[in-house]
Amino acid sequence: MTEFTPIASTVGGVLIGLSAVLLMAWEGRIAGISGIAARLLPPYLDGAFRSRLGFVIGLVAGPLAYAAVSGTDVVQTVSSNLPLMALAGLLVGFGSVYGNGCTSGHGVCGLSRLSLRSLVATLTFMATAFATVFAVRHVLGV
Amino acid sequence: MSFAVNLALGLLFGIGLVVSGMSDPAKVLNFLDLPGTWDPSLAFVMGGAVVTAFLGYRLVLRQPKPLASASFHVPTNTSIDSKLLVGAAIFGIGWGLGGFCPGPALTAVSMGAVGTYAFVPMMFLGMWLARMMAARRVAASA
Numbered sequence: 087m088t089e090f091t092p093i094a095s096t097v098g099g100v101l102i103g104l105s106a107v108l109l110m111a112w113e114g115r116i117a118g119i120s121g122i123a124a125r126l127l128p129p130y131l132d133g134a135f136r137s138r139l140g141f142v143i144g145l146v147a148g149p150l151a152y153a154a155v156s157g158t159d160v161v162q163t164v165s166s167n168l169p170l171m172a173l174a175g176l177l178v179g180f181g182s183v184y185g186n187g188c189t190s191g192h193g194v195c196g197l198s199r200l201s202l203r204s205l206v207a208t209l210t211f212m213a214t215a216f217a218t219v220f221a222v223r224h225v226l227g228v
Numbered sequence: 229m230s231f232a233v234n235l236a237l238g239l240l241f242g243i244g245l246v247v248s249g250m251s252d253p254a255k256v257l258n259f260l261d262l263p264g265t266w267d268p269s270l271a272f273v274m275g276g277a278v279v280t281a282f283l284g285y286r287l288v289l290r291q292p293k294p295l296a297s298a299s300f301h302v303p304t305n306t307s308i309d310s311k312l313l314v315g316a317a318i319f320g321i322g323w324g325l326g327g328f329c330p331g332p333a334l335t336a337v338s339m340g341a342v343g344t345y346a347f348v349p350m351m352f353l354g355m356w357l358a359r360m361m362a363a364r365r366v367a368a369s370a
Contacts, residue, residue, distance in 0.1 A: 088255045088267045095269040098248020099276025105241035106277070107284025112233050114294030115301050117241065119331040124355035129363075140234035141241075145334045148242015149251065160246050163254035164341035170325060175333070175347035177322025179354025182330055184362065185315020186305070189329040192316070193274060198281035199302070206308050211320030218324025219260040 106195055113137060118191025119145070120182035181211075230296050242335045248273040251335045253327025260324055311365075315358070 106117035113134070122138045125131075149160045165171055182188035185207055187196060192211075196204020222228050245251040250273050258267035293299055323329050326347055328336065333351055336344040 087265050088249070088252070088258045088269075090267055091249055091269045092272045095248045095250075095272035096276040098244045098246070098250065099273040099278075100280045101244030101247060102241055102273070103244075103277035103280025103284065105237050105244060106281045107288055108240070109234075109237050110285060110294065110300070111288045111291070112237070112295050112297075113230070113301075114297040114299060116303060117237075119241075119329075119334065120355065123330055123334065123352070124359060127352065127356050127359070129359075137230045137234040140231040141238035142334060144235040144238020144240070145242040145245075145331065146238075146337045147235075148239055148244075148335045148338075149246050150338050151239055152243050152246045160251070160339065162252045162336060162339050162341060164328075164336065164339075164343035164347075165253070165326065166341070166343050168343065168346040171343040171346040172350045174322045174326025174328065175350030176354040177318050178326065178329060178333070178347075179322075179351035179356075180358045181315045181317070181319030181322055181354070183315070183355045183358035185312050185317075185319055186303075187316075188319060188331070189323075190331055194277045194281055196303075197274075198278045198285055200282075201303070201306070203306050203308055203312065207312055207316040210313055210316035211323065214317045214320030215260050215324035216262060218321050219257055220263070222325065223261055223264055 102190070102194060103198070106190070106198075109141075116191055116195045118187050118195060120179075120188040121186070121191055124179075124183045185211075233296070241331065244277075245332055245335050248276075251332045253332070256323070256329075256332070257327040311362075 109115055109117045122141055125138055153160055187207060192204040192207040249255045249269050255267055258265045259270035328347055333348055337348060
């Protein structure tokens with residue numbers, strides 16, 4: 087069980103949305119994390135590598151900054167089934183880049199631009215994610 | 229300058245993920261477990277982020293250009309093709325297996341859970357493979 091946190095989750099969502107808006111205002115780009123992360127790898131097709139590196143370093147430092155400012159520990163429960171996590175990582179990395187977006191690029195940025203393409207992508211990955219959790223927890227019973 | 233601004237925006241995004249609870253795979257997997265231990269919090273994350281970005285983008289995209297770039301780079305691809313659907317479907321399966329999408333996986337790098345270090349390198353491998361395959365498709369169709 088995890089606690090239902092509607093207020094904290096809405097506030098966190100607003101911060102995510104604010105970051106996306108400010109990135110558009112500054113760089114003129116979508117805050118799609120899969121696209122930003124994937125372009126840290128070669129080939130480098132534009133001059134935005136340093137910007138992307140800065141964004142990712144900020145992202146990684148986020149929990150440390152939160153813990154330092156709030157004085158509370160960041161709760162995170164990650165599976166220690168390493169083959170499962172390796173497979174999950176491969177699928178997330180491949181799928182999000184092959185489909186041109188993840189929860190942030192298609193989900194947050196695409197939906198807020200009223201993109202039909204992003205809506206279809208979001209409904210698709212939500213559907214397979216729900217189906218996967220159902221299969222793992224209720225069919226396989228893991 | 230752009231590096232520092234992007235670092236600050238990445239930090240804001242990462243703090244948003246932590247505050248919202250989305251950086252915790254247990255919370256994500258419970259959101260995806262409708263018939264089990266359902267935690268609806270993530271709907272509030274998406275709601276807060278999409279409403280903020282929807283309003284903010286309307287203000288920002290009314291400007292002639294972004295602050296640090298010559299023009300806005302808003303996605304122009306509107307096609308709903310097999311590449312979009314296959315990519316999104318594969319991404320969703322990985323998301324449902326590990327509870328990480330790319331943003332939360334990157335914030336987790338500073339948190340020390342062993343599963344994260346199986347997930348993230350494989351995520352980058354998957355991203356690289358998808359970019360290679362996409363480049364090959366473009367070359368083949370040219």
